[in-house]
Amino acid sequence: MKIWLDTAIIEEIQEAVSWGVVDGVTTNPTLMYRAGVRDFRSHILRIVDIVQGPVSAEVISTDAAGMIREAEEILSWSEHVVVKIPTTTEGLKAMKVIANWPNGRINATLIFSVNQALLAAKAGATYVSPFIGRVDDAGLEGMDIIRETMGVFNNYDIRAQIVTSSVRHPRHVAEAAKIGAHIVTMPFKVLAAMVKSPFTDVGLQRFLDDWAKVEAQWATEPAR
Secondary structure (H helix, E strand, O other): OEEEEEEOOOHHHHHHHHHOOEEEEEOOOHHHHHOOOOOOOEEEHHHHHHHOOEEEEOOOOOHHHHHHHHHHHOOOOOOEEEEEEEEOOHHHHHHHHHOOOOOOOOOEEEEOOOOHHHHHHHHOOOOEEEHHHHHHHHHOHHHHHHHHHHHHHHHOOOOEEEEEEEOOOHHHHHHHHHHOOOEEEEEHHHHHHHHHHHHHHHHHHHHHHHHHHHHHHHHHOOOO
16 A cells, blocks of 8 residues: 655655655645645645655646646646546546546545545546545544445456545554555654554663663673
8 A cells, every 4th residue: 555645844745755655745725825835836846856756736726627727737747746636527527638648647636425436537537535534524434435435446447546535543544454445645643643652662662771781781790
């Protein structure tokens, strides 16, 4: 399973990439706002330079013609850039056109059902991104969408990759991996939490304490 980081904050991306576990990055207008981005293109290209993998950049048009125009510009920036298109009727129209381009890399976003994922895949999306956390927030089981979408895609050998999105905690990541989701995109805080375990901290401290005892013993032994 590939791990993508869901952020536009350069410092978070640099830190996570240094761990050797990040395969790509997803952004959206909200994340760009939080990161204080002023120049969309230069910021995306800076992320591409750091991660050297798929980087999703989202359109802001709501009509198909506008999405297509934006996608043409966004996809010209780098071979690593993927254009994010909302899964609406207009979005499907845009995906159908963009998917036929030689560089037509599409991340179908704002998916909340198996039906939306299926339609986006049929329209030519490279990736489909179900938002499981937001479904959980509504009192439903977001992971069911990942599980059911995987089943449908396997039934028909659909090539679009499933990006588990709107991840809230490490358990979401583990469940997605067990189901077989192709990709999980997550905030930096979730990735950092995946590393943590109180047992690891206790075990490491015990090893360090015991080694300190060994060094102390060496220090008290007479030289030979």
